[in-house]
Each structure stands twice: as structure tokens, then as C-alpha cells.
Amino acid sequence: MLKHYKLAVCVLTLLTWQTQVQAQKIPLKPKLVEKVVRKGNELVIPYEKYLLPNGLTVVVHEDHSDPIVQVDVTYHVGSAREEVGKSGFAHFFEHMMFQGSDNVADEEHFKIVSEAGGTLNGSTNRDRTNYFETLPSNQLETALWLEADRMGFLMDAVTQKKFEIQRATVKNERGQNYDNRPYGLVFEKNTAALYPYGHPYSWTTIGYLRDLNRGNVQDLKNFFLRWYGPNNATLTVGGDVTPAQVVKLAEKYFGPIKRGVEVKNMKLPAPVLTQDKYISYEDNVRFPLLQMTFPTVPNFHPDEVPLDLLAEILGQGKNSILYKNLVKSQKAVQAGSQHPCTELAGEFSISVLPFPGQTLAEMEKTIRESLVEFEKTGVSEDALTRFKVSYEANEIDQLSSVDGKTSILANYQVFTGNPNFLPNDLKRYKAVTREDVMRVYAKYIKGKHAVILSVVPKGKSADVAHADNFTVDSSGYVPPKDQYAGLKYIKATDTFDRKKRPGSGANPVIKVPPFWNDKAGNGIKVIGTKNDEVPTVSMLFSIKGGHKLEAKNPGKAGIASLTAAMLNESSKKYTSEQLSSELDKLGSSINFSAGPDQMTVSMQSLTKNLDATLVLLEERMLYPRFDSTDFDRLKKQTLESIANQSTQASVVAANVYNKMLYGNDNILSIPVIGTTSSVSAITLDDVKNFYRSNFSPSVTNLVIVGDIEQNTIMPKLGFLSKWEAKPVEMPATPKVATIEKTKIFLVNKDKAAQSEIRIGYIALPFDATGEFYRVNIMNYILGGAFNSRINLNLREDKGYTYGAGSYFSGSESAGPYTAYAGVRSDVTDSSVVEFMKEIKRFEETGITDQELAFVKSAMGQSDARKYETAFQKAAFLNNIIRYNLDLSFVSQQSAILQGITKDQVNALSSKYLTVDKMSIVVVGDKATIKPGLEKLGYEIVELDPDGNPVKM
Structure with a gap:
């Protein structure tokens, strides 16, 4: 799969538009910087960009298709602005921004937005922190009032009690997402070895507990004063609004807030590895893990895109080299590669989870052999096509919501100074060549050193790929100059009563989407609606039964899930790899899955490629190959996944909870994936029989949403008449367990x-x-x-x-x-x-x-x-x-x-x-x-x- 648009991206090495404008005379009134409109069908997000006198950038996207508005405030500060000994402050401060300000009481921010029918959150990564609300459009002023109040009036509301509560919450977040999660410390261990001591990427955004413990309220206030000025922020508003409306309100609520300390863009040299760094740790896991990471380039670097394509060829999807050499050959449960880039650096990572019986040393050897294989096979025309079409399809998909469009505009503005960078990105991805990929492979991967991390089960330290040869060395570290000295809090002065919560105006008129009903071949009920905001079509088949049908033979529970997995493999005409390749070249997807009471088939396609995608859908639905090699591999993977559940506390809790609720005589007390004994008992003939008996149009509904009319799509579904209908008897619902006392x-x-x-x-x-x-x-x-x-x-x-x-x-x-x-x-x-x-x-x-x-x-x-x-x-x-x-x-x-x-x-x-x-x-x-x-x-x-x- 291609990378989705990254929330942390790298600035250009030249001065950006933002730094240029800081050297100019700032206007006394909001200044229109630029206006972008869509011409024809080009992939552009229309907007207007303004600059307030205090340095706040305002980007507005007008979209009246739905009565909602998205408000996003992105600050150009993440964990990369932290210092040694004070890690986690950017993320900690994100939490504190929800704890009230001068005119908004503690816990009121969530309450006000929720009461208005909205949703909200915030997020922090290496390079930026953002806060966002999605609300009915009549609540625009309320959202801007809330965001401005915590930008300009937070300091006096920060108390020791709030500080301690949120410190405990952040510790809980770390425990839940890092310390108590299998492989949760991989990123932390890897970055500490990849980057020099003191490099701001050498720690994670969540930070170290020791740093959270030693921090105090004044440290937090200093962080706010240093980084949270309007001149280090972008306000992006999208949805059912007008630019004039937004700018007027932004000037009212944000305009009085004083400009903050100047924030300069960062640029650091790429890390240089003089040897392979082997590191390891023990974890509560079933499968050991090997991860190999090479340092590469920041985002928007000319070599980023060919490295992305290299990652796809090596380890993404069923046509990748690592899939063939490790997953298809049943040596590994998972194997893949990725190339995430952020503002200061990029990382090319290859990861493998081997099956029991395979060693991490063998995995490292196979990875290195796979790299040599790539040198010989190179980049095929199909690989180029898959990469480029899939990227375009993913970009189009992100434009389907005002949230997606607003986020794209905000992040392009923060990191490039150009909200309209999407066409530039499309050009970069469409222009990549085979020669580019071979060049970056030779430059960053071939013969280059990497950080090689082994994660092994508790008590299995001898199973690492290679003995550790690296420990963090802080001896050459020189602390930076104090960037928090002399900071002063200058509260804004207003010409209006900021304590007064804005009115909301009339609620917008909510229109339930108009829909149509029809019937396809063999009586399949169809319901659909036209949605022309993006040129895509989505289809969802719901086939009643699923896991519940296993009540007829609970000794083979998990068969619905395994059948769905087999339907994602080869058809009679195409191998699984061929189907995957054809779908990627169309920018389409087809996926089968099983749930507690139904199986589903989901399909998504660009409208222009719908006919070709439906041909592949027919292949997968009606003509599965049920290959024995695929079955053996999927069954083995399923059994290992079941065994692995014991390491995941949340999964154990869900499974045991269901068993206590439903009782031993109810199929819902057994996980949808099945148990070790039940899946072990399933044969390929069982899967074939389950498909023949239960995969039927007689119990199927179909939902269609997309850029297509009813009279256009229905004739295209003629192939469903070939789908053999058969009676499917649903088992009676058994009584659930009762409990007399808690x-x-x-x-x-x-x-x-x-x-x-x-x-x-x-x-x-x-x-x-x-x-x-x-x-x-x-x-x-x-x-x-x-x-x-x-x-x-x-x-x-x-x-x-x-x-x-x-x-x-x-x-x-x-x-x-x-x-x-x-x-x-x-x-x-x-x-x-x-x-x-x-x-x-x-x-x-x-x-x-x-x-x-x-x-x-x-x-x-x-x-x-x-x-x-x-x-x-x-x-x-x-x-x-x-x-x-x-x-x-x-x-x-x-x-x-x-x-x-x-x-x-x-x-x-x-x-x-x-x-x-x-x-x-x-x-x-x-x-x-x-x-x-x-x-x-x-x-x-x-x-x-x-x-x-x-x-x-």
C-alpha cells in the first residue's frame, strides 16, 4: 500500500513563504495572500489564504455540500522542539490545552463542543500539534472562540492539580499504547539507536516516564510561551462557511492575541551509521520480531518518492519480494517494508515476524538475499503503474470529507507555506522512473549500515539475530542554549466581552441523503444513493450468517473467517498476486471479511475504472480457486494469530467477557476467528462446503454509494444472475447465560x-x-x-x-x-x-x-x-x-x-x-x-x- 498523506512533513531547505513574510511589514488588517480555484476536473482543493497582523495564517475552504464545518489549529511544534530531559512536553501540553482557559472552565471545552453536536480532539507528532473540531456550521463562531481562548488565555488557568491529573493521564496513555502493548517499545528503542544522542527524533512523542516525573508546572508554562504564539500557528477552516465570515471572526477572536517569540524552521544533518547497530529487548510476545532500519531523507526531498516505490516493491502487497520470500513460503506471519518521512529525516524499515521454528538470524539472511534479488529484477512496468494509480486513488479518497481536505491544507501550509501543494505532490509521484528507484537503492540501501532490532519473548534473549553491539552514548552531547529564558506572558486586551459565549444561530437544515431501492439478480435487495463529491463508487454486500452459522458445528468455529480469507486469494482465472496487481493498477480494492452475524464483500473503485473492477469482483465472488497451498498458509497463520492473542490484554478481555456473557452453549462465546482446536479441525473441503451452502444471494443485501446513477449501475450488475441461489437456514438463537449475582x-x-x-x-x-x-x-x-x-x-x-x-x-x-x-x-x-x-x-x-x-x-x-x-x-x-x-x-x-x-x-x-x-x-x-x-x-x-x- 502507498503511504497516506503524512501528518508530519518536511520543510524545503530554502526560506519558506512564512519566514519571508515575517521580514516584511505586517499589515494592520488581515491580508489576502492568495486565492486558489479549481479549473475543470483538476485535483485541487479551492481555498483563500490570509495573514493576520499578529502572524496567524488563516486558510479557508468553502464547501456547502454538507452543513458542517471543520476548524483546525496547527502549531508548528512537536516533540522535535523538546530537549534532553524534557521529552514528552509537546504531547503533555496537548492534554493541558483541554483543561480550561480564562473564559472556558475546566472540562467545558469537550462539553461545549459535544453539546453543539460536534466532535473534537488533538494530536501530537514529531513536528506539529493540532487541535480540531467538526461541528454543525452554525457553531463556527463557538469553535473559533474556544480555540482562540486557549491560544491567548491559557496561562492563568494552568494549576498544579490539573497538571498532576493530566500527568497521570499521559502515564496511562503510555502504559496502554507502549508499555502494555506487544512490540510497543519498538519505535522508542529503534530511534534511540538510529539518531545521535540529543537529536530530537531520538525519543518518542510520548516521552520517557522519568522526564514526565521531573517536569513541573513552570516547565509547561514556558513551553506554551515559547511555541504557542499565533505566528507559529495556522488556522484552517473548511466546510459550510464563506471566507469573509471566517476572516471576520478570526480577526475578532485571534486578532488581539500578541505575536509570540520567533520560531525558525529546523534543519539537521541526516544520521550517519558507521556500522550495523544490533540492539534487542525482551517483550511479552509470542512471535519474535526483526526490524532493519536505514536512514534516508526528509519529506519533500527529491529522493522520497522513489524510496516510497522501493518500499512497495520490496514489502507491500502480494506482489512484493518479501511477501513471496517470507509470507507465501510460510516462513513468516508478516513481512513488509515502509518509508515514513518527517520534517527532519526519513526511515526505510523492513520488518518480519517469523513463524515458530524460524530464527531471526535466518530472517536477516533472507532480507539481505531479497535485496540482492531486487537488484536483479529491478522495477517492472506493472509496479510503476500500480504505484502511481494507487497514489492518485488514495489522494482522491482523502478528499471525500471536509476533515480530510482541511487536514491536507493545514499540513501543506505549515510545512511548505503552500496549501496548494497537492498538485506538486501528484507530479512528483507521477514522474518517478525505474532509474530513480535503482539510484536511491544504491544510494541509501545497497551496502549501507542499518539499525537491526530484535524483539524476543521473555526469557529468550539468546534468540536475537546478533549480539547487541550498541548502547546509547551521551558523552559528546552539548546541551543547546536555554531557549526559555526571559519569556513573559502578555495577555491580550479586547474591545468585547470574551467571557460571553457566542450565540449559534439557527440549526442547519439536515437532509437525509435521498436513496433508491432496486433488486439485482436472484432477488438481491439493493439500496443506493448518488454521491458525486469525489469520482468513486463503493459497494457493500452483506451476506447473512457469518460466525452464527457455525452454531451448527461449533467444533469447527472459525470457518466463516477462514472462508472469507480464502475468497481474498486466487480465483480460477487469476492467482492472488495477479488479482492484487490488477486491482492496484485500477486504484481499486475488493475485500472479504466475516463477522458475528454476516460476511461482507466491500469494493471501492474510481468511477472511470468501475467496469474493469466489476470484472474482478465477479471473479472473486463467483469463481474462487480454493487452492490447497493458500489454505495451508492461511490456516497456519490463523492458528498462530489465535495463539498470539494471549499476549494482548485487550483481546483476552474481550474474548473472556463474551464467554461470560453468552455462556458455553452460544456460538458468540467463541471468537469469530475460532479456537486452536476448532480451526485445527477445519479442512479445505469444509471451506468449500461452507461457501457452497451459505454464500448465497438469497441472504444478501447490497449497498451502493458513489458518483453514478441508478440506471447506470444496475445494468452493470448482470453478472450477479450467475450467482447460484440456495436456501440458507439460520440457526435458532440460543438463550444467553444468566448470572444470579455479580x-x-x-x-x-x-x-x-x-x-x-x-x-x-x-x-x-x-x-x-x-x-x-x-x-x-x-x-x-x-x-x-x-x-x-x-x-x-x-x-x-x-x-x-x-x-x-x-x-x-x-x-x-x-x-x-x-x-x-x-x-x-x-x-x-x-x-x-x-x-x-x-x-x-x-x-x-x-x-x-x-x-x-x-x-x-x-x-x-x-x-x-x-x-x-x-x-x-x-x-x-x-x-x-x-x-x-x-x-x-x-x-x-x-x-x-x-x-x-x-x-x-x-x-x-x-x-x-x-x-x-x-x-x-x-x-x-x-x-x-x-x-x-x-x-x-x-x-x-x-x-x-x-x-x-x-x-x-
Whole structure:
């Protein structure tokens, strides 16, 4: 696969437009810098760019296709601006930016945006930090008021208490995403060896715990004063707005904020390796990992694109050399290569997860042999075509949402000074040649040194590819000059009352996408809608049954999943590699998958290539080859994946939780992928029989969304008449397990830094306008929003977790109510207490008037965001056809939401939050957490990772 647009990109080596403009006289009023319009069908995002007197760049994209607006503020600061001993500050500060400012109270930012029907977040990487909201377009002024307030009025609101809570939250995030995740430290170990000590890429964005522990409030304030000035920021607004409207509001809210300290672009020399650096560490993993990383070039360097193509030829997709030599030959579970580039440097990485019985030393040898093979085979015409067409298709796909377009404009502006750099990028990728690829291979890879990292299972240190020969050396490091000395906070002065929250105006009119119904061959129900914002067509086949059909023979559970995997392989006419190549050359994709109650076939194509893609879809759906070699490889991979689940606490928690909810006699208590014993029992004939018996148009619905009319697409589906229809009998839904009294089910995961918690019971089936819809209204304030009671308690008030919540899920049969979190190991028992306290309190006292008003506003206005993208439209239509919904169900839901009373909500909480009959699953370090859990008064049942009782 090609790289998607990267959120951290490299500046040009020459002075950028931004630095040039800083040397000029800044206007007293916003200045229109440029206006870009689309001509014909060219791939361009229209916009206007302005410069405010304080240095803030404003980019506006006008798009009235949906009544929503995306507001993005990107600061040109990431972890690369940090110093040794103060890692993680850029990311830490991202958290602090949500903790209130002078005119916005603590926890109010999330509440205000959610109440307005919007969604929001922030992210930090090596080179930039951004904050973004997507809201109904009548909330534009509110979003700008919020962003401006924390840009200009944050300092006095930063307190020691907030600092400590967010420090705990960041530690939880590190525990969840790094320390407690298999292979979670690969990036940290690799960068420390690849870059010289003190290089800002030699640590990760999350930072080191020791640095987080030693930081203080003043350090954080200094970081804000140094990097968060308007002259180091870009405000990008896209959607149902006008440039004049945005600029006027930007001038009002951002204009008074004083210019910050000058920020210069960074440029550092590429790291030079004088030898292969072998490093290793032990981890709680099943498969060892070998990763080989070569230093390359920053983004936008002339050699970036040919290195991207080299990465694809070597290790991306079924036509790559590494796939052939390692995956296809059943030596490795996974093998691939990638070439991520950021502002200061690039990294060409090759990674392999070998099957048991293969050594890391053998993997290194095969990688080196594969590089020699590439030298001989070079770059084919097909490889060039696949690369270029796939890149264009990926770029087009990103333009399907205002979020995607706004993000592209923001990042091009921040790192190149030119929001309209997309055409330049397209030219770069279209112009790459075979000679370019061979040249960069010789320059950066052939005979060059690399960092070679081995990750081995605990206690298997002898299994590394080569003995370690490198340790970090700080002896030559010279600290930089203090860049935080003498910083002063100068608060803006206003001519208006900034404490007054802006009004929102009338809610935008929400239009449910118009759709059509039809029938294809053999009675397949079809529902579709035209979406001409981007020239693509998406199709989704839903074939009832899936995992649930395995109830007829649970001894072979996993057969639906394995059948879907086989359908992604060869057809009678084409090998899997040939199909993959043809799809890539069209910029198309076809994928089969299996879920709890259905199999799905998804297809996406550029409109111009639809006919050719449908030919390949027919091949895959109707004429699978079911090759024995493919089956043996996929079965082996599946069995290894099942065995690997025991290393992933979140997966263990989900599997054990389902087993406790549904009971041993229900197929849903078994993972969709199956178990070791059930998958071992599956034969190729079983897969063929499952396909023949259950893959049928008689139980199939089809959703079509794209740039095509009904009368154009339907004749193209004639091939579906060849699909043999057969009766598919759905097994009866068995009764689910019942629990008479709440219990804790404890699964041990030795020395886990965090515990995974799941709490719940089987509640009720999906119903668009019945009690299922109403309980989701009820749950929104308990666990469904960021500022829900559960998340505010466990994350924001206690600092126990990176995130916690609860939800009701349902299908045709009953689904569970689930409360969930990953928490610090040392507060596992306290977290269970807080969960149960919040659920019980809501059961007993219910919702407040203020909370109910918030829920009605938040859920009601969120409709503006429901139908924007092709994916959202497809999900909406899929529910209509799957559940045979009345066409008026959307208006019925709106009436239910606005009419529901406090008493009705409280009656639902009393009925469905039965805290005395819930299963509590905890996966964590037994030695640490069991003593505390024993004090809670619940019966504790110890289970193994498969959910079976542990013999005491």
C-alpha cells in the first residue's frame, strides 16, 4: 500500500513563504495572500489564504455540500522542539490545552463542543500539534472562540492539580499504547539507536516516564510561551462557511492575541551509521520480531518518492519480494517494508515476524538475499503503474470529507507555506522512473549500515539475530542554549466581552441523503444513493450468517473467517498476486471479511475504472480457486494469530467477557476467528462446503454509494444472475447465560502495567425507534460522551485511565451493555469501585435536568455529521436494508429524543442498569491486583486466557 498523506512533513531547505513574510511589514488588517480555484476536473482543493497582523495564517475552504464545518489549529511544534530531559512536553501540553482557559472552565471545552453536536480532539507528532473540531456550521463562531481562548488565555488557568491529573493521564496513555502493548517499545528503542544522542527524533512523542516525573508546572508554562504564539500557528477552516465570515471572526477572536517569540524552521544533518547497530529487548510476545532500519531523507526531498516505490516493491502487497520470500513460503506471519518521512529525516524499515521454528538470524539472511534479488529484477512496468494509480486513488479518497481536505491544507501550509501543494505532490509521484528507484537503492540501501532490532519473548534473549553491539552514548552531547529564558506572558486586551459565549444561530437544515431501492439478480435487495463529491463508487454486500452459522458445528468455529480469507486469494482465472496487481493498477480494492452475524464483500473503485473492477469482483465472488497451498498458509497463520492473542490484554478481555456473557452453549462465546482446536479441525473441503451452502444471494443485501446513477449501475450488475441461489437456514438463537449475582472473573497477565476491565450483561436487541434507541439516549451522559460521568470520574478526576466509557450494542439478537477501561495496575480495585458506584448512582438517582438538556442538544445536533462521507452514507443505508426500517425512522428518532422526559430516562436506568447481576472481567497482574479485588466483597473466579476455570 502507498503511504497516506503524512501528518508530519518536511520543510524545503530554502526560506519558506512564512519566514519571508515575517521580514516584511505586517499589515494592520488581515491580508489576502492568495486565492486558489479549481479549473475543470483538476485535483485541487479551492481555498483563500490570509495573514493576520499578529502572524496567524488563516486558510479557508468553502464547501456547502454538507452543513458542517471543520476548524483546525496547527502549531508548528512537536516533540522535535523538546530537549534532553524534557521529552514528552509537546504531547503533555496537548492534554493541558483541554483543561480550561480564562473564559472556558475546566472540562467545558469537550462539553461545549459535544453539546453543539460536534466532535473534537488533538494530536501530537514529531513536528506539529493540532487541535480540531467538526461541528454543525452554525457553531463556527463557538469553535473559533474556544480555540482562540486557549491560544491567548491559557496561562492563568494552568494549576498544579490539573497538571498532576493530566500527568497521570499521559502515564496511562503510555502504559496502554507502549508499555502494555506487544512490540510497543519498538519505535522508542529503534530511534534511540538510529539518531545521535540529543537529536530530537531520538525519543518518542510520548516521552520517557522519568522526564514526565521531573517536569513541573513552570516547565509547561514556558513551553506554551515559547511555541504557542499565533505566528507559529495556522488556522484552517473548511466546510459550510464563506471566507469573509471566517476572516471576520478570526480577526475578532485571534486578532488581539500578541505575536509570540520567533520560531525558525529546523534543519539537521541526516544520521550517519558507521556500522550495523544490533540492539534487542525482551517483550511479552509470542512471535519474535526483526526490524532493519536505514536512514534516508526528509519529506519533500527529491529522493522520497522513489524510496516510497522501493518500499512497495520490496514489502507491500502480494506482489512484493518479501511477501513471496517470507509470507507465501510460510516462513513468516508478516513481512513488509515502509518509508515514513518527517520534517527532519526519513526511515526505510523492513520488518518480519517469523513463524515458530524460524530464527531471526535466518530472517536477516533472507532480507539481505531479497535485496540482492531486487537488484536483479529491478522495477517492472506493472509496479510503476500500480504505484502511481494507487497514489492518485488514495489522494482522491482523502478528499471525500471536509476533515480530510482541511487536514491536507493545514499540513501543506505549515510545512511548505503552500496549501496548494497537492498538485506538486501528484507530479512528483507521477514522474518517478525505474532509474530513480535503482539510484536511491544504491544510494541509501545497497551496502549501507542499518539499525537491526530484535524483539524476543521473555526469557529468550539468546534468540536475537546478533549480539547487541550498541548502547546509547551521551558523552559528546552539548546541551543547546536555554531557549526559555526571559519569556513573559502578555495577555491580550479586547474591545468585547470574551467571557460571553457566542450565540449559534439557527440549526442547519439536515437532509437525509435521498436513496433508491432496486433488486439485482436472484432477488438481491439493493439500496443506493448518488454521491458525486469525489469520482468513486463503493459497494457493500452483506451476506447473512457469518460466525452464527457455525452454531451448527461449533467444533469447527472459525470457518466463516477462514472462508472469507480464502475468497481474498486466487480465483480460477487469476492467482492472488495477479488479482492484487490488477486491482492496484485500477486504484481499486475488493475485500472479504466475516463477522458475528454476516460476511461482507466491500469494493471501492474510481468511477472511470468501475467496469474493469466489476470484472474482478465477479471473479472473486463467483469463481474462487480454493487452492490447497493458500489454505495451508492461511490456516497456519490463523492458528498462530489465535495463539498470539494471549499476549494482548485487550483481546483476552474481550474474548473472556463474551464467554461470560453468552455462556458455553452460544456460538458468540467463541471468537469469530475460532479456537486452536476448532480451526485445527477445519479442512479445505469444509471451506468449500461452507461457501457452497451459505454464500448465497438469497441472504444478501447490497449497498451502493458513489458518483453514478441508478440506471447506470444496475445494468452493470448482470453478472450477479450467475450467482447460484440456495436456501440458507439460520440457526435458532440460543438463550444467553444468566448470572444470579455479580462476580469478578480474573485472568492473570504477569507483570502487566495496566489492567483491562469489562463490566456488563446481555441487554436487548437493536431497535431503531424502540427501547434500544432510548437506552442509548440514557447512556450518553453515563458513559457515551467524553464528558460522561464515567470518563470524567476515572480519567479527568482520578487519573486512573486514558479513557473509560460504556455502551449498549445490539443486532437482530440481544447485545450487551458494556462498561470498559484500561487502568493502571495499582488502581484496579479502585477503578472497579468507581465504575460500580457511577452505574449504581445512575440507576438509583437517574439523570439531572441539566444533563438531559445536554443530551438532547448533543445528540440532536450531531445529525449534521452523520451523512457526509460515502462510508457514513453506506452505514446509514445498510441499517435501513438490514433491519427493514421505515423510511421515517430518522424523524421518529428525532421526535423521541426531543420528547423523552427525565422520568422516562430514569425508568430506563432503573430497568437496564442492574449492577447486582453483571459480569466483571479483569485482565491484569494477579499478584498485584488480586488482594485489592478480594476486599471488594465479590466472588472471584480465576480463569485462563481462554476463559476456562483455573485449577486451584
